[in-house]
Amino acid sequence: MMAPGGNEFPRVTAKLDVDNFMAWSHEIEYLLRFHDLWDLVVPENHPEAEPKISSSAIGPMPGRQTRSGLTLGAPKTETDPDAQGRGGPATATEAGNVTAAALAWEQTAAEQRQRCERARVIIMLNVRAHHSAKLRRHPTSRDLWAALREEFHPKRTSRGNALRRQLNSLKMGANETPIRYFNRAWDIVAQLQELDITVDDDWLLGALLGGLPSKYEYTLTSMEERDDITVRKALAMLRAADVRADRFAEDAKKEKGAGTALAAAGEEDQRPR
Numbered sequence: 001m002m003a004p005g006g007n008e009f010p011r012v013t014a015k016l017d018v019d020n021f022m023a024w025s026h027e028i029e030y031l032l033r034f035h036d037l038w039d040l041v042v043p044e045n046h047p048e049a050e051p052k053i054s055s056s057a058i059g060p061m062p063g064r065q066t067r068s069g070l071t072l073g074a075p076k077t078e079t080d081p082d083a084q085g086r087g088g089p090a091t092a093t094e095a096g097n098v099t100a101a102a103l104a105w106e107q108t109a110a111e112q113r114q115r116c117e118r119a120r121v122i123i124m125l126n127v128r129a130h131h132s133a134k135l136r137r138h139p140t141s142r143d144l145w146a147a148l149r150e151e152f153h154p155k156r157t158s159r160g161n162a163l164r165r166q167l168n169s170l171k172m173g174a175n176e177t178p179i180r181y182f183n184r185a186w187d188i189v190a191q192l193q194e195l196d197i198t199v200d201d202d203w204l205l206g207a208l209l210g211g212l213p214s215k216y217e218y219t220l221t222s223m224e225e226r227d228d229i230t231v232r233k234a235l236a237m238l239r240a241a242d243v244r245a246d247r248f249a250e251d252a253k254k255e256k257g258a259g260t261a262l263a264a265a266g267e268e269d270q271r272p273r
Helices: 021-034 094-125 129-135 141-152 156-168 178-194 201-210 214-224 231-270
Strands: none
Touching: 021 094, 021 141, 021 178, 094 141, 129 141, 156 178, 156 201, 178 201, 178 231, 201 231, 214 231
């Protein structure tokens, strides 16, 4: 999807289902932030929450502010020049200012309702269809978000244990690059941190090195002999090992090609003329 000016809108990778709330919630948060709607989704006691603006037949309470920062409900007074000579100010425009403030407040409330509905629609469009029916009963984006967290957010203990096992049993794929492998591990670490489970460098490094294939045996031995090895240094060493392996493979390919050419030339020389 393209935004005005040719810029691409952020997109959610996959719709919400029973097993992807953590990754989905991060992506939907950035999408809602992009549209300036996140403050209508977080709980009302959240530091970023936008206070709900309620319509009122009598207008706003004095001192309340709109989203733009305009203070409404505080009528202005103007001095009547004819009254100055009599020693008393007149509030000639007070009633008009109160009416204008009330109308502005109603307009602001209506705009907030529209933005709230936009946020709700964005969320609903990014939820798998079979969950939609039971979620439609939530009238506001804030109610909907709270319901989603209650139903889909993984429970702390079971999710934490599953992620620990996933990290400790991590294995590098046959065609996986070191960067992709490390990124998978960092993604698990991020999910553990969401549950307030700290993964220190030693734990992460041990899990990563334990999942390396045999082709990195020489590099792994070099790492184990060092006292200053870190996750970042391990990644750099693995990438360097891949570069060397690619270079050796390319040199071997060239040597094989040169040998084939020499053999063909020798056979040509041996042919009777």
